[in-house]
Amino acid sequence: MRFVAEIGKLKGVLRQTELAGPGLARPENSAEHSWHLAVMALVLAEHAPAGADLGKVTAMVLLHDLVEIDAGDLFLYADAQEQERQEVAERAAADRIFAILPSDQGMQARLLWNEFMQRRTKEAKFARALDRLQPMLENLTAGGGTWQRHGITADQVLAKVELIEDGSQTLGALARELVGEAVAMGILAPAPA
Amino acid sequence: MRFVAEIGKLKGVLRQTELAGPGLARPENSAEHSWHLAVMALVLAEHAPAGADLGKVTAMVLLHDLVEIDAGDLFLYADAQEQERQEVAERAAADRIFAILPSDQGMQARLLWNEFMQRRTKEAKFARALDRLQPMLENLTAGGGTWQRHGITADQVLAKVELIEDGSQTLGALARELVGEAVAMGILAPAPA
Numbered sequence: 001m002r003f004v005a006e007i008g009k010l011k012g013v014l015r016q017t018e019l020a021g022p023g024l025a026r027p028e029n030s031a032e033h034s035w036h037l038a039v040m041a042l043v044l045a046e047h048a049p050a051g052a053d054l055g056k057v058t059a060m061v062l063l064h065d066l067v068e069i070d071a072g073d074l075f076l077y078a079d080a081q082e083q084e085r086q087e088v089a090e091r092a093a094a095d096r097i098f099a100i101l102p103s104d105q106g107m108q109a110r111l112l113w114n115e116f117m118q119r120r121t122k123e124a125k126f127a128r129a130l131d132r133l134q135p136m137l138e139n140l141t142a143g144g145g146t147w148q149r150h151g152i153t154a155d156q157v158l159a160k161v162e163l164i165e166d167g168s169q170t171l172g173a174l175a176r177e178l179v180g181e182a183v184a185m186g187i188l189a190p191a192p193a
Numbered sequence: 194m195r196f197v198a199e200i201g202k203l204k205g206v207l208r209q210t211e212l213a214g215p216g217l218a219r220p221e222n223s224a225e226h227s228w229h230l231a232v233m234a235l236v237l238a239e240h241a242p243a244g245a246d247l248g249k250v251t252a253m254v255l256l257h258d259l260v261e262i263d264a265g266d267l268f269l270y271a272d273a274q275e276q277e278r279q280e281v282a283e284r285a286a287a288d289r290i291f292a293i294l295p296s297d298q299g300m301q302a303r304l305l306w307n308e309f310m311q312r313r314t315k316e317a318k319f320a321r322a323l324d325r326l327q328p329m330l331e332n333l334t335a336g337g338g339t340w341q342r343h344g345i346t347a348d349q350v351l352a353k354v355e356l357i358e359d360g361s362q363t364l365g366a367l368a369r370e371l372v373g374e375a376v377a378m379g380i381l382a383p384a385p386a
Contacts, residue, residue, distance in 0.1 A: 001367070004233055004327075005334055011225045012216030023205030032204045035228035039255050040197055043298060055248045062232050105236060134197075141198055174194070 003100040006069070010034070013068045016075045017135045018149070020142035028138065030065040030073060037061035037130045044130070047168045049122035060116045060127040063109055067093035076135070076160060077152060090117075119166075129167025132160060133175055140178060144187035154183050155191035196293040199262070203227070206261045209268045210328045211342070213335035221331065223258040223266060230254035230323045237323070240361045242315035253309045253320040256302055260286035269328070269353065270345060283310075312359075322360025325353060326368055333371060337380035347376050348384035 010031040017028040041048075041057045048054060065073075070093035074086040094113055098106040115124045136157070139145035146152065157179050165172025182188035203224040210221040234241075234251045241247060258266075263286035267279040287306055291299040308317045329350070332338035339345065350372050358365025375381035 001330070003236060004229075005330060007232055008212070008229065008331065008334065009214050009217075011212055011221070011229075012214055014216070019201070019204055021202050021205055023207070024202075028204070029225065031228045032222065032224035035224045035231070035255065036197075036201065036204075038228070038231055038251075039200055042252055042255060043196060043294060043302075055251075058231075058248075058251060059235055062228065062235060101236060109236075137194070137198060138201065141201065 003097075006097065006100055007066055009069045010066060013065070013073055015073045015135075016146045016150075017138045018142050018145045019138060020145075030068050033134065034062055034065050036134055037064075037127075040130045040134065041127070044168075044171065047170045048126045049168070052122045052126055056112070056123045057127050057130075060112055060123060061130060063113060064116050064127065064131065066097050067091075067113070069093065069097060075146070075150070076132075077150060077156065119163075122167075125167035127167070129164040129171055132164050133171055136175060136178055140182060140187070144182075147182070147188045151189070153189045153191050154179055157182075157188065196290075199290065199293055200259055202262045203259060206258070206266055208266045208328075209339045209343075210331045211335050211338045212331060213338075223261050226327065227255055227258050229327055230257075230320070233323045233327065234320070237361075237364065240363045241319045242361070245315045245319055249305070249316045250320045250323075253305055253316060254323060256306060257309050257320065257324065259290050260284075260306070262286065262290060268339070268343070269325075270343060270349065312356075315360075318360035320360070322357040322364055325357050326364055329368060329371055333375060333380070337375075340375070340381045344382070346382045346384050347372055350375075350381065 011029050013030040014027040015030055015033055019026055019028050038058050038061050041054060041061055045054050048057065067090040071086060071089035074082060094110055098110040101109060115121055116127055119125055119128050139147050161172060161175045161179065164175045179188065183190050204222050206223040207220040208223055208226055212219055212221050231251050231254050234247060234254055238247050241250065260283040264279060264282035267275060287303055291303040294302060308314055309320055312318055312321050332340050340350065354365060354368045354372065357368045372381065376383050
């Protein structure tokens with residue numbers, strides 16, 4: 001119960017992603033982002049690697065951002081030094097937060113988070129692909145979102161699409177198409193000449 | 194993909210529940226509420242009825258509030274007439290929203306939602322118990338929350354606890370304890386004499 005109360009704090013962790021739509025026009029928080037990924041894991045299950053355990057994928061995406069309660073969210077396009085600092089902060093957060101659970105459950109949750117971060121198993125690859133695809137969809141809905149705000153160009157987005165392809169060929173292909181559409185719509189700048 | 198974009202609107206559906214904590218002090222939305230329930234389904238699995246399919250419970254809680262995109266959220270203590278109007282609106286919403294999915298998936302999601310609403314299977318009973326327990330925990334965190342704002346008394350909360358007991362004896366017993374604690378703390382008014 002202490003864990004259930006603690007994780008509520010994730011609703012207060014803001015992401016870079018800007019939401020659009022009725023009653024929105026505000027930054028997304030990491031709790032509702034995690035919900036969106038979990039529903040995607042349900043409805044896009046057919047795009048997961050053959051034999052992937054979808055229940056495990058769902059558990060991974062539900063828990064993957066809890067470390068941000070302490071570490072905050074880092075922008076996908078942050079530099080290597082910032083990313084390194086973030087990793088250290090997230091490991092410390094995982095130590096604290098998963099330890100609130102009874103020890104066997106805490107261990108299980110920690111292993112699941114480690115697996116997500118290491119991105120070696122098919123479940124982790126698919127979960128990471130969803131985590132990368134979802135903000136692209138939000139940027140499309142928002143007419144540019146973080147791409148515009150941070151001056152991101154199509155080549156930078158395409159470099160990030162490789163991780164989606166690694167988790168799902170079909171979702172990776174879709175993401176490539178979306179980048180093309182975004183450029184055609186004028187909401188994502190093309191690669192500099 | 195159209196479904197994935199559509200469901201993002203749930204982040205804009207506000208509930209009565211008032212959140213508290215760092216960066217919060219705002220109404221909860223139905224997307225982050227659904228995420229909270231899904232994590233509860235993971236970590237409170239041992240309190241589910243014997244033999245319950247936890248994957249199904251998780252899917253149910255992830256999808257259960259999508260109808261609120263059209264129908265909005267109704268306060269738990271609304272009167273019978275309002276609840277009846279809400280049911281009609283939610284069925285119409287389910288017709289529209291689940292039909293965005295490919296037909297086999299849409300059918301599956303609709304059956305899952307029907308099952309949740311009818312509360313006959315052990316999965317539905319447990320999912321509904323979580324859905325009722327979570328706002329109690331938020332009210333405790335917020336120092337009274339909707340109980341105070343709407344002048345709810347302990348007997349009214351206890352009447353709602355029966356549904357938790359029906360899904361989980363142990364979580365029901367916990368909820369009863371929490372009501373007692375809330376009264377002792379002075380954040381929930383006792384039953385009128």
